[in-house]
Amino acid sequence: MSADETEESEQDRTPSDRVDVCVVGAGPAGGLVAHRLADRGHDVVVLEAGPRFDPADRLERMERAIRPIHGDDEVWEMSGPRDEFTTPGELFYPLNVARVKGVGGSTLHWQGMVMRLHESDFERRSRDGVADDWPIAYGDLRPYYAEAESALGVAGASDNPFAPPREEPHPLPAFEPSHSDSLFAEACERVGVTTHAVPNARNSEPYDDRSACVGYGTCKPVCPSGAKYTAESHVEKAEEAGARVLDRVPVQRLEHDSAGERVEAAVYATSDGEEHRQEARAFALACGGVENPRLLLLSESEQYPDGLANSSGLVGRHFMEHLFAGMGGTLERRTRQNHVGFITSESHQFYDDPGAGAEGTESSVPPSDDDLGPLKLEFLNYAGPSPVETALSAETWGDDLLPQLREGYGNHVAMGALVGQLPRAENRITLDPETTDDHGNPVPAIYWRIDDRTKRTLARANEIQRTILESLGVDIEWTVGPDNTGPAYHHMGTTRMGTDPESSVVDPQLRTHDLSNLWIPSSSAFVTSGAMNPTLTIAALALRVADDLDSRL
Amino acid sequence: MELTRRDALAALTGTVVAGSAGALTWDRLDENGESSERPTGETLTALAEAVYPSAVENVGEFVETYVVGRASERPEYERGVAETAALVEAYAVDWFDAPVPELAREERDQLLRQLGTQTADPDPDGTDAERVRYYIVNELQYALYTSPTGGELVGIDNPQGHGGGTESYRRGPER
Numbered sequence: 170m171s172a173d174e175t176e177e178s179e180q181d182r183t184p185s186d187r188v189d190v191c192v193v194g195a196g197p198a199g200g201l202v203a204h205r206l207a208d209r210g211h212d213v214v215v216l217e218a219g220p221r222f223d224p225a226d227r228l229e230r231m232e233r234a235i236r237p238i239h240g241d242d243e244v245w246e247m248s249g250p251r252d253e254f255t256t257p258g259e260l261f262y263p264l265n266v267a268r269v270k271g272v273g274g275s276t277l278h279w280q281g282m283v284m285r286l287h288e289s290d291f292e293r294r295s296r297d298g299v300a301d302d303w304p305i306a307y308g309d310l311r312p313y314y315a316e317a318e319s320a321l322g323v324a325g326a327s328d329n330p331f332a333p334p335r336e337e338p339h340p341l342p343a344f345e346p347s348h349s350d351s352l353f354a355e356a357c358e359r360v361g362v363t364t365h366a367v368p369n370a371r372n373s374e375p376y377d378d379r380s381a382c383v384g385y386g387t388c389k390p391v392c393p394s395g396a397k398y399t400a401e402s403h404v405e406k407a408e409e410a411g412a413r414v415l416d417r418v419p420v421q422r423l424e425h426d427s428a429g430e431r432v433e434a435a436v437y438a439t440s441d442g443e444e445h446r447q448e449a450r451a452f453a454l455a456c457g458g459v460e461n462p463r464l465l466l467l468s469e470s471e472q473y474p475d476g477l478a479n480s481s482g483l484v485g486r487h488f489m490e491h492l493f494a495g496m497g498g499t500l501e502r503r504t505r506q507n508h509v510g511f512i513t514s515e516s517h518q519f520y521d522d523p524g525a526g527a528e529g530t531e532s533s534v535p536p537s538d539d540d541l542g543p544l545k546l547e548f549l550n551y552a553g554p555s556p557v558e559t560a561l562s563a564e565t566w567g568d569d570l571l572p573q574l575r576e577g578y579g580n581h582v583a584m585g586a587l588v589g590q591l592p593r594a595e596n597r598i599t600l601d602p603e604t605t606d607d608h609g610n611p612v613p614a615i616y617w618r619i620d621d622r623t624k625r626t627l628a629r630a631n632e633i634q635r636t637i638l639e640s641l642g643v644d645i646e647w648t649v650g651p652d653n654t655g656p657a658y659h660h661m662g663t664t665r666m667g668t669d670p671e672s673s674v675v676d677p678q679l680r681t682h683d684l685s686n687l688w689i690p691s692s693s694a695f696v697t698s699g700a701m702n703p704t705l706t707i708a709a710l711a712l713r714v715a716d717d718l719d720s721r722l
Numbered sequence: 723m724e725l726t727r728r729d730a731l732a733a734l735t736g737t738v739v740a741g742s743a744g745a746l747t748w749d750r751l752d753e754n755g756e757s758s759e760r761p762t763g764e765t766l767t768a769l770a771e772a773v774y775p776s777a778v779e780n781v782g783e784f785v786e787t788y789v790v791g792r793a794s795e796r797p798e799y800e801r802g803v804a805e806t807a808a809l810v811e812a813y814a815v816d817w818f819d820a821p822v823p824e825l826a827r828e829e830r831d832q833l834l835r836q837l838g839t840q841t842a843d844p845d846p847d848g849t850d851a852e853r854v855r856y857y858i859v860n861e862l863q864y865a866l867y868t869s870p871t872g873g874e875l876v877g878i879d880n881p882q883g884h885g886g887g888t889e890s891y892r893r894g895p896e897r
């Protein structure tokens with residue numbers, strides 16, 4: 170069932186005549202740009218490095234996710250020479266579990282939590298004196314956030330007192346809170362923490378020709394029912410509107426005109442080793458936060474010896490992630506975990522003011538005057554082992570196993586948190602000439618470390634988590650904090666946005682300063698990371714880019 | 723706890739099977755199996771009785787529906803499971819002088835342990851023990867514990883891998 174083993178379709182992969190727009194990458198950013206532009210009558214070609222995964226195989230992929238023989242990267246076949254990378258930086262970065270290549274991009278694997286950034290995220294320098302302000306404000310993205318929520322089909326409620334202002338309700342009703350959410354809500358009240366619904370790009374009722382969630386519980390890395398949004402949906406819509414989509418055609422480099430002012434063609438490879446040139450009036454680079462800078466660096470030329478669109482020297486720099494903080498344990502009551510694979514309650518109370526204290530009916534969260542970044546708290550619905558996974562790796566079976574399964578399941582709870590990282594120039598994606606991919610191109614090298622402010626914020630998240638879990642009476646068994654944290658797989662910051670060509674790669678419309686017909690709709694344009702999952706903002710930016718392009722074509 | 727045909731179909735997660743459910747009997751599999759003198763179904767059912775907790779009833783029909791349902795969809799799997807069943811049969815005759823279905827439940831359990839299956843990593847292309855772990859023990863465990871009845875046995879009415887809707891996660895334990 171490997172997508173590589175399935176017969177590669179006899180699709181014609183020769184280039185189209187010069188089109189209006191060539192979109193590189195078929196994740197959510199590329200899918201949304203392609204759909205909107207094709208829908209407005211423009212001639213669009215999408216070039217995607219990975220395969221088109223057959224929806225009929227989803228149940229088998231779900232089984233791969235559950236059965237222990239398969240690693241995390243195998244569900245979507247992320248391995249081998251195509252996906253090589255190196256991590257010479259201080260921390261190892263697990264790139265191939267942090268992305269997917271194929272039509273749909275990383276949304277094939279993603280969890281599907283989608284929230285708007287806060288107004289404060291656009292003003293980090295003005296408010297906290299760190300990092301930089303974005304050249305756009307929340308208000309500029311606000312209408313696009315609403316459009317993105319409709320496009321992705323977000324199930325959400327307007328019960329979040331900490332969320333930025335919104336005019337319209339979410340397109341789908343929120344998922345009801347879980348049983349364990351209700352336990353948490355009581356404990357949170359006792360310590361003064363408010364909980365609210367999570368906006369999910371997951372159908373709570375049928376939407377956009379996709380079914381409602383049926384509770385397979387394996388959302389990440391695969392939803393067999395189609396209830397979880399994947400960008401396959403917009404890629405298909407783009408095709409219905411007339412776009413041409415080529416899969417398995419990794420773009421090798423972008424070529425510019427003799428003046429170095431416009432991109433002329435995307436040069437892509439096909440599996441027979443041929444190279445082809447797709448020409449277009451405009452280009453949208455939508456390969457995600459790691460491959461966007463890599464492709465620009467691979468496209469070096471005489472005019473751009475340090476990489477295309479890299480007059481600033483900043484392509485690949487300011488790589489940011491969200492870091493995870495978590496804590497969990499057991500209760501002396503049934504908590505009913507692992508029925509679904511997504512989260513239904515969280516708290517953004519400490520987002521804008523992470524050091525603020527809280528006063529509850531019985532106890533309190535102590536305030537902190539540390540210098541901290543934004544954080545958000547999550548209440549998990551999949552704490553503790555899943556019985557089927559335990560059974561599959563157990564060293565026994567039959568009547569010996571059953572009591573172990575019963576003992577191991579039923580009493581777990583856990584909390585998570587995301588913390589944003591400051592943009593730092595030394596955290597970066599470069600090329601590693603020592604290692605090459607299946608086409609002989611240098612692979613991405615990831616230099617990554619975590620700064621002290623981020624570590625302090627992780628410790629603060631742990632402090633709040635401990636207060637809540639103790640109030641709930643949890644016997645705390647594990648903690649993920651500053652010293653053993655890991656990334657949330659959100660790649661940001663590597664082609665940052667700004668008004669000054671010296672200190673940014675793209676302008677506020679996400680057009681590169683150097684090349685007048687190259688746009689980069691992506692989290693790679695984020696100036697700061699916030700602590701909210703990035704994809705709704707990526708989608709909003711992509712729709713805004715599509716409008717801008719539409720008006721210029 | 724009685725396993726039902728519905729459980730087996732649920733564990734199969736209803737792929738094609740819904741349409742062809744009537745035909746999911748061992749003869750469909752044995753017609754194609756060339757590798758063994760003993761029908762694969764008899765071996766698998768007998769082993770399932772050892773791998774499943776004794777509280778589980780109606781193992782035969784459950785395993786038949788599940789395994790045949792899978793096999794009829796995937797020729798590679800069908801070959802793998804038939805060959806692995808034949809391999810276990812050969813060990814049974816070597817070590818216990820009798821085919822698997824004629825062994826006592828404890829002997830079947832012992833046979834699997836003697837093979838080293840408890841600690842073997844599941845691998846369809848691995849050693850004998852690894853293949854038995856993959857094609858027989860884990861295959862049967864996956865079928866049982868992603869089905870509603872298997873989940874219920876442990877205390878989760880909508881186990882991972884089963885599309886049991888979005889109501890159970892909201893219910894308290896008392897219901």
Ligand SMILES: Cc1cc2nc3c(=O)[nH]c(=O)nc-3n(C[C@H](O)[C@H](O)[C@H](O)COP(=O)(O)OP(=O)(O)OC[C@H]3O[C@@H](n4cnc5c(N)ncnc54)[C@H](O)[C@@H]3O)c2cc1C
Nearest residue numbers: 194196197198218270271274275280281282420457702704
């Ligand atoms: C496990 C996991 C969980 C996540 N959970 C969440 C979540 O809950 N909420 C959230 O907001 N975000 C989440 N994310 C992040 C989210 O998936 C990404 O933010 C989003 O998919 C990025 O969209 P994109 O279109 O910019 O890039 P991608 O989705 O990465 O798509 C880029 C596409 O470009 C293609 N490409 C790359 N290079 C080339 C080339 N040279 N030529 C042609 N094509 C190329 C790739 O194959 C890929 O298909 C998660 C990610 C992971 C991995």
Ligand code: SF4
Nearest residue numbers: 382383385386388392
């Ligand atoms: S729980 Fe997740 S995997 Fe299951 S149907 Fe719902 S969205 Fe899909």
